[in-house]
Amino acid sequence: HLNDTYWPAPGELALRGPHARNYGIHPAAPEAGRMDLTELPGYEFGASGGLVSTPKDLNAFWDALFGGRLLPDWALRQMTLDTTAVGGRDVYPAGSRYGYGIASIPLSCGGVYWGxxxxxxxxxxxxxxxxxxxxxxTVYTTTWAAEGASLRHLQGAVDAALCAKP
Structure with missing residues (x-):
């Protein structure tokens, strides 16, 4: 029931339905500086980023995965128990572990989130x-935030949302 999630067809540049605009450095024209990148050819990115979705659909996916509606229990156990320490490397904060397709990231209020x-x-x-x-x-930015202070800000927003008192 991920109604707003899809793989763009070859040649499809416009996003279906309302979405935020994305801004950054175009990989083929870095000299142009920051520009609107909303209509990059997502189909060219394949599994490394070509899927178009919404925060609502992504939240539904995580709920289905961890709610037992997507995979059998044994598969989820395998994904979350057979992990490797990755904290402090690449984009992972200290204490992070990587399993099969998902990582556990410590929360400031205790416990972890898997994502x-x-x-x-x-x-x-x-x-x-x-x-x-x-x-x-799901926290989304309309600019690239994969390193440094921008990455810490994105990770802090996830932590703040999940540690907020109801």
Whole structure:
């Protein structure tokens, strides 16, 4: 039931339905500076970022995955128990672990959230499903935030949303 999630067809540049505009450095024309990158050919990115979705659909995906409606219990256990320490490397904060397709990232209020972020020129996404019934969140930026202070700000927004008192 991910009604606003789709793979763009070859040649499809416009986004279906209302979406935010994305701004960043065009990979083929970095000398042009920051520009609107909303209509990059997403189909060219394939599984590394070509899927178009909305925060609502991404939250529904995380709820279905961890709610047992997407995969059998044994598969989710495998994804979350057979993990490798990755904290402090690449985009992962200290204490992070990577399993099969998802990472656990520690929360400032205790516990972790399981998720998978992503970045393309012009946008970054972070989020997932927290342990201890804290909920699900997707945080999206309309600019690339895959390093430094921008990445910490994105990760902080996920943490703040999942650690907020109801």
């Amino acid at each position: 998978h972020g992503g970045d393309l020129p012009g946008n970054s996404v972070g989020g997932g499903r927290a342990t201890a019934g804290r909920g699900t969140v």
